[in-house]
Amino acid sequence: MTREFALRFVDAMVAGDLATVASMLAQDVVWHLPPFAKRPPVCGRDAVLSFAREAQAAYYQAGTLRLEPALVVADADGAAVLGTLRGRTIRGKDYENLYTFGLRFAGGEVVEGWELVDSARFIEQMR
Numbered sequence: 783m784t785r786e787f788a789l790r791f792v793d794a795m796v797a798g799d800l801a802t803v804a805s806m807l808a809q810d811v812v813w814h815l816p817p818f819a820k821r822p823p824v825c826g827r828d829a830v831l832s833f834a835r836e837a838q839a840a841y842y843q844a845g846t847l848r849l850e851p852a853l854v855v856a857d858a859d860g861a862a863v864l865g866t867l868r869g870r871t872i873r874g875k876d877y878e879n880l881y882t883f884g885l886r887f888a889g890g891e892v893v894e895g896w897e898l899v900d901s902a903r904f905i906e907q908m909r
Contacts, residue, residue, distance in 0.1 A: 785854050788861030791892060792883050796847045796867060798838050800831050807831075808891040818901035830895075841908060842877065846870040849881065860886040867899075871908060879903050 787806070794802035804827060813824040813833065824833045838847070846869035853864040867881045880903070884896035 785856040785861065787887075788856050788863055788883075788885055789851065789854060791885065792849055792851075792863045792865075795834060795883070796849045798835070798844065798847070800835060803834065804831055806892055808889065808893040811892060812894045814894070814896040816897055816899045816901060816904075818904075839872075841872060843870040843872060843874070858887070860884070873908075875907065877907050879907065 791803065791806050793799075794806070807827045807830060809827050810825070811827055811830055813830045815821050815824065815833075824830050838844070847867060848869065849863070849865045849867050851863055851865040853862075855862045862885075863883045865881060867877070867879050869877045871877050880900045882896075882898040884898070885892050886894040
């Protein structure tokens with residue numbers, strides 16, 4: 783896997799392009815939510831896609847999210863993408879926060895993912 787693969791995946795995930803995300807996820811993918819969510823990992827492609835759809839709809843205006851990568855580190859087994867996520871909340875407010883996506887690859891697919899965010903800033907901006 784490559785840096786470009788990781789960037790394409792993250793771009794699709796934040797843009798809500800679930801068809802592209804689905805094509806890049808393993809059937810048995812495990813997705814770890816930010817720690818402040820206090821929820822167990824989401825397991826399976828369909829569950830991750832549902833989570834992505836529902837989470838975006840709950841917090842952000844459709845089509846407004848974009849990630850500006852600041853650092854990407856990748857090798858054959860995984861990648862980390864650190865960047866600034868910008869968009870608009872469902873309340874119409876501008877949103878900006880630091881995000882990191884960690885990805886583990888196997889067989890040409892994402893088999894495990896981690897989503898980390900500045901939780902205090904997230905909560906503050908969602909008020």
